[in-house]
Amino acid sequence: MSIGQAFLGLLESQPRHGYDLKRAYDERFGSDRPLAYGQVYSTLSRLLKHGLVTVDGVEPGEGPDRKRYAITPAGVADVEQWLQQPEKPEPYLQNTLYTKVVLALLTGRPAAELLDTQRAEHLRLMRELTRRKTGGDLADQLICDHALFHLEADLRWLELTAARLTELAGKVRG
Amino acid sequence: MMLSAVELTKSFGSTQALSGASMSIAAGEIVAVMGPSGSGKSTLLHCLAGIIRPDAGQVLYRDQELSAMSDGQRSALRRGEFGFVFQFGQLVPELTCLENVALPLRLDGHRRKDAQRRAAEWLDRLEITDVAGKRPGEVSGGQGQRVAVARALVTGARVVFADEPTGALDSLNGERVMRLFTDAARTSGAAVVLVTHEARVAAYADREIVVRDGKALDLARHA
Numbered sequence: 001m002s003i004g005q006a007f008l009g010l011l012e013s014q015p016r017h018g019y020d021l022k023r024a025y026d027e028r029f030g031s032d033r034p035l036a037y038g039q040v041y042s043t044l045s046r047l048l049k050h051g052l053v054t055v056d057g058v059e060p061g062e063g064p065d066r067k068r069y070a071i072t073p074a075g076v077a078d079v080e081q082w083l084q085q086p087e088k089p090e091p092y093l094q095n096t097l098y099t100k101v102v103l104a105l106l107t108g109r110p111a112a113e114l115l116d117t118q119r120a121e122h123l124r125l126m127r128e129l130t131r132r133k134t135g136g137d138l139a140d141q142l143i144c145d146h147a148l149f150h151l152e153a154d155l156r157w158l159e160l161t162a163a164r165l166t167e168l169a170g171k172v173r174g
Numbered sequence: 175m176m177l178s179a180v181e182l183t184k185s186f187g188s189t190q191a192l193s194g195a196s197m198s199i200a201a202g203e204i205v206a207v208m209g210p211s212g213s214g215k216s217t218l219l220h221c222l223a224g225i226i227r228p229d230a231g232q233v234l235y236r237d238q239e240l241s242a243m244s245d246g247q248r249s250a251l252r253r254g255e256f257g258f259v260f261q262f263g264q265l266v267p268e269l270t271c272l273e274n275v276a277l278p279l280r281l282d283g284h285r286r287k288d289a290q291r292r293a294a295e296w297l298d299r300l301e302i303t304d305v306a307g308k309r310p311g312e313v314s315g316g317q318g319q320r321v322a323v324a325r326a327l328v329t330g331a332r333v334v335f336a337d338e339p340t341g342a343l344d345s346l347n348g349e350r351v352m353r354l355f356t357d358a359a360r361t362s363g364a365a366v367v368l369v370t371h372e373a374r375v376a377a378y379a380d381r382e383i384v385v386r387d388g389k390a391l392d393l394a395r396h397a
């Protein structure tokens with residue numbers, strides 16, 4: 001999962017200082033692994049270099065946290081593109097998918113569409129694996145089945161999340 | 175498109191089961207109809223098959239509107255062109271499996287010997303020749319569903335309507351039924367409307383339609 005894109009999504013909802021950004025990230029997505037400050041500032045300087053964020057205010061004083069960052073139109077376009085693009089279906093996607101859903105809600109984008117697009121992508125791969133399985137030997141069948149069960153679990157999660165979007169939107173925006 | 179539903183609505187009392195559902199299926203195509211329980215999947219299937227009449231909207235089969243047909247024409251269509259597979263085989267318990275598969279041909283006026291010969295070929299295709307002489311009560315759930323698939327296809331049906339055909343089976347038997355069912359349908363060129371809430375079952379189809387709150391969404395198309 002890309003920290004850069006998560007930062008951009010958080011900045012799109014409002015400009016923030018570095019420490020504020022780290023706190024927002026840790027609260028929403030960090031779970032058991034908070035970001036290191038070094039990671040925060042190296043990510044921000046990369047985003048600055050690519051013109052995806054800009055410094056929209058500097059407070060007097062010392063230390064790296066005097067700067068307040070805002071997203072640029074190129075940054076918004078980057079978030080937009082990332083959210084629209086389905087992830088390549090693979091195991092253990094939940095973290096990325098969850099982040100995408102939360103950021104879509106936070107930035108007022110259609111989260112239901114994002115889930116539907118991902119669902120279609122998952123089923124496309126499931127059909128492909130099923131074709132490979134029915135034409136293959138037992139080893140192929142078992143390997144394909146393993147992937148199919150994981151994809152099915154993802155799909156159930158996508159359905160459950162779609163059914164709870166309103167509730168989640170309330171939490172995220174509240 | 176061979177079979178289409180256009181803007182179907184259907185209510186049962188105060189429950190709106192369909193609220194503007196549209197979908198279509200081409201000849202020989204296998205389409206999964208997915209969606210949460212109570213979303214209107216079975217109602218959509220029943221309307222498409224002419225079993226129930228929608229309150230509004232049209233069902234077109236080969237450019238003919240189902241609701242404009244007489245009851246006689248509609249049931250002739252169901253017997254001649256459509257086949258059905260439900261969650262629990264719905265086989266006739268007093269008949270043997272072979273006789274169950276031969277039954278639609280007998281009802282169509284085929285001679286007993288001819289009907290049984292063709293039925294036996296279908297049991298063979300579905301890898302269940304050994305259940306021919308048994309009654310439905312004596313075979314496993316998976317074998318019973320394969321008998322139901324044979325019965326649906328034996329008349330040369332152009333569309334098979336299957337409502338949760340593996341819903342009562344474990345995964346291994348469900349997979350076997352789906353493999354044999356979709357192989358047999360593809361070989362005989364029948365289209366299949368496959369209602370299921372299971373993604374691994376839907377993955378045997380060519381594409382999927384999702385029903386949500388009585389509306390049908392073709393996700394692959396708008397993605």
Ligand SMILES: Nc1ncnc2c1ncn2[C@@H]1O[C@H](COP(=O)(O)OP(=O)(O)O)[C@@H](O)[C@H]1O
Pocket residue numbers: 186187189190191209210211212213214215216217218
């Ligand atoms: N014959 C009926 N009488 C009353 N309500 C019905 C009838 N058939 C379906 N319904 C209702 O219509 C809605 C859709 O049902 P159905 O098409 O069976 O959904 P699904 O097959 O997706 O589970 C549900 O709320 C269901 O309770």
Ligand SMILES: [Mg+2]
Pocket residue numbers: 215216217337
């Ligand atoms: Mg149903």
